[in-house]
Amino acid sequence: MIGLVYKDCVTLKKQLTTLLMFLVVYGALTVTGVFDVSILGVLVAVMGMTIPMSSVALDDAARWDRYAVATPAGRRGVVAGKYVFTALVIAVSSIFAVVVMVGLSLAGLSEQTLMENIVVALSCAAVTLLLNAIILPFLLKYGAEKARVISMTVFVVIFGGALLLENYWDSGMGLPEIPAGLVQALPVLFCSLTVGAFVVSYFISLGIYNRKEF
Amino acid sequence: MNALEISHLTKDYGTFKLDDVSLTVPGGTIMGLIGENGAGKSTTIKCILDLVRPDAGTIRVFGLDHRKDEKAVKSQIGVVLDESLFHEALTPAQVGKSLRHIYPNWDRRCYEAYLKKFDLPETAPIKSFSRGMKMKLSLATAFAAKPRLLLLDEATAGLDPVVRDEILDEFLEFIQDETHAVLISSHITSDLEKAADYVTYLHHGKVALTGAKDELLDTYGKLICSRSDLDRVDRSLLGGVRVGQFGCEALVKDRRAFARRYPELTVDPITLDEIMVLTEKETVR
The missing domain is CATH 3.40.50.300 (P-loop containing nucleotide triphosphate hydrolases)
Structure with a gap:
């Protein structure tokens, strides 16, 4: 599995470097006040969504899975490798974003508090993990090309739904008040939910991949 | 093992x-x-x-x-x-x-x-x-x-x-x-x-x-003969047959047994390619 993750890192080296450069550039732009610091969280989501998809697209193009499954890594190793790589991309980009955000907060260049910035970065990471939990089984079943449409749909449904909910909430119509204790526990609950969903997604993908023929 | x-x-x-x-x-x-x-x-x-x-x-x-x-x-x-x-x-x-x-x-x-x-x-x-x-x-x-x-x-x-x-x-x-x-x-x-x-x-x-x-190449053979010769050969001894304008080719399943029965006909050594081609002919036939 380490070999498969290494292969993904090497084949996507250029894309990874470009996106990390984006984080640096956007980090600099937040210093000048062009963007809010929260933009870095969005970049975490962009990296976490596009890189795993690109990795599957490259595997499809090389028909790599046909070889990888024939090695001792087997089907389980291929699926596990993709999940570990995805988690790694999200973790590295989140850490990078958090470091930049903390630096800006400590330098007094951010309007938000240090804790608020960290929560923003971790929330984006959690949402990205959740999106990947939904999309990865489709990616591994249908390949990158077909799964792209599903991915876009999921993205629109989740973010569109969140915006609608926010508007509905702001208008003060119909939604019950959430108890204060639950509001405080929400980040932890949400993170647990996304991690749980990612683990469940792995087993679903494994089931799908076990039935796949090459 | x-x-x-x-x-x-x-x-x-x-x-x-x-x-x-x-x-x-x-x-x-x-x-x-x-x-x-x-x-x-x-x-x-x-x-x-x-x-x-x-x-x-x-x-x-x-x-x-x-x-x-x-x-x-x-x-x-x-x-x-x-x-x-x-x-x-x-x-x-x-x-x-x-x-x-x-x-x-x-x-x-x-x-x-x-x-x-x-x-x-x-x-x-x-x-x-x-x-x-x-x-x-x-x-x-x-x-x-x-x-x-x-x-x-x-x-x-x-x-x-x-x-x-x-x-x-x-x-x-x-x-x-x-x-x-x-x-x-x-x-x-x-x-x-x-x-x-x-x-x-x-x-x-x-x-x-x-x-x-080696055994396969030694056992199988290729019969090249005229149409009239082919017609008098017991077909159970043959695999596929290719009939052309100037003669016929047939896969012989056991060249020694065939030679004993038809000493006047010549059975040549055969290649794997020819075994494949002539077997395909048998299916078509």
């Missing part, structure tokens, strides 16, 4: 069926898998590698079940498929770094030695390689995995005779160890005539014939 035992392997795709295929590859030998396009050669190899799931039958590699003991089995198999499946942006050095974490017996020195032997630049991207170089890279990875069984699916297709000869020599060297074996599917039967100890001929998903290559 047998390196590979396939017993009653069946895989039904609806439009094509690999039907009750059984074959054995003893240690220290090369088995050639021949057959026309779509005969089931690749499906057989895919079943061994768990790339497709058989509907019935068993596959044992060095006595181990290919699915129950998947990791142990695949650790002992070196694979070369019909095309290079490494990402074009990778270099041989990066391929080696990746595979050394995948194959438990990976031998870095062996890999580097093969890269050198095959004249493959370690740091050049694979996209700059010719087809021959890509196949050599696949072979280098297969050998560096330190396997006991090499599975090769059309590995020599599209290569020039010099490279093919070089690669066949590697296989012959590989089986000098009695615990090693090679299963190679190929259209290029002349290669198999040179290197294989055993041959299995798959025809429309079934084993048409299997056995020691």
Whole structure:
């Protein structure tokens, strides 16, 4: 599995470097006040969504899975490798974003508090993990090309739904008040939910991949 | 010990069926898998590698079940498929770094030695390689995995005779160890005539014939005769028949028995290619 993750890192080296450069550039732009610091969280989501998809697209193009499954890594190793790589991309980009955000907060260049910035970065990471939990089984079943449409749909449904909910909430119509204790526990609950969903997604993908023929 | 035992392997795709295929590859030998396009050669190899799931039958590699003991089995198999499946942006050095974490017996020195032997630049991207170089890279990875069984699916297709000869020599060297074996599917039967100890001929998903290559070539023969001669021959002694404007060709199943019965007719030695072509004629007939 380490070999498969290494292969993904090497084949996507250029894309990874470009996106990390984006984080640096956007980090600099937040210093000048062009963007809010929260933009870095969005970049975490962009990296976490596009890189795993690109990795599957490259595997499809090389028909790599046909070889990888024939090695001792087997089907389980291929699926596990993709999940570990995805988690790694999200973790590295989140850490990078958090470091930049903390630096800006400590330098007094951010309007938000240090804790608020960290929560923003971790929330984006959690949402990205959740999106990947939904999309990865489709990616591994249908390949990158077909799964792209599903991915876009999921993205629109989740973010569109969140915006609608926010508007509905702001208008003060119909939604019950959430108890204060639950509001405080929400980040932890949400993170647990996304991690749980990612683990469940792995087993679903494994089931799908076990039935796949090459 | 047998390196590979396939017993009653069946895989039904609806439009094509690999039907009750059984074959054995003893240690220290090369088995050639021949057959026309779509005969089931690749499906057989895919079943061994768990790339497709058989509907019935068993596959044992060095006595181990290919699915129950998947990791142990695949650790002992070196694979070369019909095309290079490494990402074009990778270099041989990066391929080696990746595979050394995948194959438990990976031998870095062996890999580097093969890269050198095959004249493959370690740091050049694979996209700059010719087809021959890509196949050599696949072979280098297969050998560096330190396997006991090499599975090769059309590995020599599209290569020039010099490279093919070089690669066949590697296989012959590989089986000098009695615990090693090679299963190679190929259209290029002349290669198999040179290197294989055993041959299995798959025809429309079934084993048409299997056995020691020398024995097969010694037993089978080719009858070239006139139409009138052909008409008086007992057809049960023949396989496929090709009737042309100037004469007939027929596959003789047992050339010695045939010679005893028809001493006046000449039976020539036959090649694997001719066995395939004439067997196909039998089906058409």
